[in-house]
Amino acid sequence: MAICTVYTTQLNPTCSSISTPTKSHLGFHQRQVVFYSTGKKTTRRGGSSISTSSPYVITCSAGDSQTVVIGLAADSGCGKSTFMRRLTSVFGGAAEPPKGGNPDSNTLISDTTTVICLDDYHSLDRTGRKEKGVTALDPRANDFDLMYDQVKALKEGTAVDKPIYNHVTGLLDPPELIKPPKILVIEGLHPMYDSRVRDLLDFSIYLDISNEVKFAWKIQRDMAERGHSLESIKASIEARKPDFDAYIDPQKQYADAVIEVLPTQLIPDDNEGKVLRVKLIQKEGVQHFSPVYLFDEGSTISWIPCGRKLTCSYPGIKFAYGPDTYYGHEVSVLEMDGQFDRLDELIYVESHLSNISTKFYGEVTQQMLKHSDFPGSNNGTGLFQTIIGLKIRDLYEQIVASRAKTPVEATKA
Ligand SMILES: Nc1ncnc2c1ncn2[C@@H]1O[C@H](COP(=O)(O)OP(=O)(O)OP(=O)(O)O)[C@@H](O)[C@H]1O
Numbered sequence: 176m177a178i179c180t181v182y183t184t185q186l187n188p189t190c191s192s193i194s195t196p197t198k199s200h201l202g203f204h205q206r207q208v209v210f211y212s213t214g215k216k217t218t219r220r221g222g223s224s225i226s227t228s229s230p231y232v233i234t235c236s237a238g239d240s241q242t243v244v245i246g247l248a249a250d251s252g253c254g255k256s257t258f259m260r261r262l263t264s265v266f267g268g269a270a271e272p273p274k275g276g277n278p279d280s281n282t283l284i285s286d287t288t289t290v291i292c293l294d295d296y297h298s299l300d301r302t303g304r305k306e307k308g309v310t311a312l313d314p315r316a317n318d319f320d321l322m323y324d325q326v327k328a329l330k331e332g333t334a335v336d337k338p339i340y341n342h343v344t345g346l347l348d349p350p351e352l353i354k355p356p357k358i359l360v361i362e363g364l365h366p367m368y369d370s371r372v373r374d375l376l377d378f379s380i381y382l383d384i385s386n387e388v389k390f391a392w393k394i395q396r397d398m399a400e401r402g403h404s405l406e407s408i409k410a411s412i413e414a415r416k417p418d419f420d421a422y423i424d425p426q427k428q429y430a431d432a433v434i435e436v437l438p439t440q441l442i443p444d445d446n447e448g449k450v451l452r453v454k455l456i457q458k459e460g461v462q463h464f465s466p467v468y469l470f471d472e473g474s475t476i477s478w479i480p481c482g483r484k485l486t487c488s489y490p491g492i493k494f495a496y497g498p499d500t501y502y503g504h505e506v507s508v509l510e511m512d513g514q515f516d517r518l519d520e521l522i523y524v525e526s527h528l529s530n531i532s533t534k535f536y537g538e539v540t541q542q543m544l545k546h547s548d549f550p551g552s553n554n555g556t557g558l559f560q561t562i563i564g565l566k567i568r569d570l571y572e573q574i575v576a577s578r579a580k581t582p583v584e585a586t587k588a
């Protein structure tokens with residue numbers, strides 16, 4: 176329990192878990208603990224008024240100042256940054272690196288979310304890894320004790336000095352101060368590798384990009400944008416593969432949601448990797464998360480929406496939905512193969528999906544149209560990333576609401 180001492184003549188309460196109350200902390204507390212100070216020696220909470228001339232001790236509901244922690248795992252170049260941009264957009268406001276800090280910081284901060292990149296917990300820099308002959312995917316190149324301590328501290332409402340791994344120089348830079356946000360996203364290679372860190376996650380996602388698709392994306396980015404040769408891209412994927420298989424891929428068994436990206440089945444022997452078949456694998460029984468479904472929950476459905484309400488050019492679009500098991504867990508799987516010709520017509524598909532946690536009719540379509548320039552906006556990757564963003568907002572709101580329900584006690588100091 177966090178103990179907040181409220182000086183009733185002050186507007187800013189101080190709380191043991193927050194060293195310097197800021198406007199946003201205050202706003203957060205007001206909603207969580209449901210109290211405020213009028214500045215006239217009156218503290219009101221839950222609708223009732225308590226008059227006092229001396230400080231009150233408010234025993235806050237359990238973890239009222241706690242941060243909700245989300246884990247996002249994927250290999251490098253598999254769309255984590257794109258997903259993060261979609262997620263932060265759902266909460267509104269732009270995500271930016273810490274102001275006035277290291278220009279090579281990997282952190283992105285918005286009003287609601289802070290996204291930290293777990294590359295910052297590399298314990299070996301680029302030279303160190305080379306000397307020891309280990310890749311960045313190898314747990315020996317990462318400091319899981321520090322990762323655990325710092326994610327735990329942030330979750331409990333304490334700011335941390337997080338290291339920075341500088342991708343430009345390959346060196347470990349001086350640390351940056353990270354304050355506890357409302358939602359902390361830890362994204363990178365190993366958010367679910369260490370069981371202690373895993374246990375801190377309120378929700379976890381794994382982006383599972385098949386080798387063929389990964390290769391196509393890497394070529395697109397690293398050849399076109401970074402000037403790498405085809406041979407060097409192939410060599411880098413091959414060199415990482417054993418460690419990827421050993422340390423990164425197994426994390427998907429722990430994920431609450433997996434977005435699996437595969438080559439299309441609509442074009443026989445397709446090897447272009449442009450049209451994608453994307454599966455959203457959703458674990459059943461996860462607290463504050465109810466899987467999205469198509470038409471009828473729990474049934475098995477195949478749906479070709481092309482026709483009068485959805486324009487489809489070759490090879491068309493096919494949806495599928497049904498129950499399955501994944502690493503021994505019961506899951507619901509929603510699948511989309513193919514791509515949209517016209518994004519505004521997505522509303523037709525959206526209206527047939529349930530449990531999408533939108534706040535108004537057409538919110539998924541609106542989000543997709545807003546970011547139509549992001550990679551994957553015309554296929555299931557963008558659609559399912561957007562839906563998971565909405566589900567995370569819903570999960571966050573449910574957690575906040577469940578904390579607010581816990582009774583708040585007030586006693587005189
Ligand atoms: N859904 C998608 N559809 C097509 N291409 C995509 C998609 N997502 C990502 N890509 C491609 O992969 C590249 C990497 O995406 P992004 O930067 O989001 O990945 P990342 O996991 O954050 O990468 P890194 O860890 O290397 O920074 C993009 O430039 C784009 O070319």
Ligand SMILES: O=C(CO)[C@H](O)[C@H](O)COP(=O)(O)O
Pocket residue numbers: 250251294301311312341342343345364
């Ligand atoms: O797998 C990675 C995660 O992004 C990077 O390869 C790793 O962080 C090492 O970075 P760099 O190649 O810049 O030294």
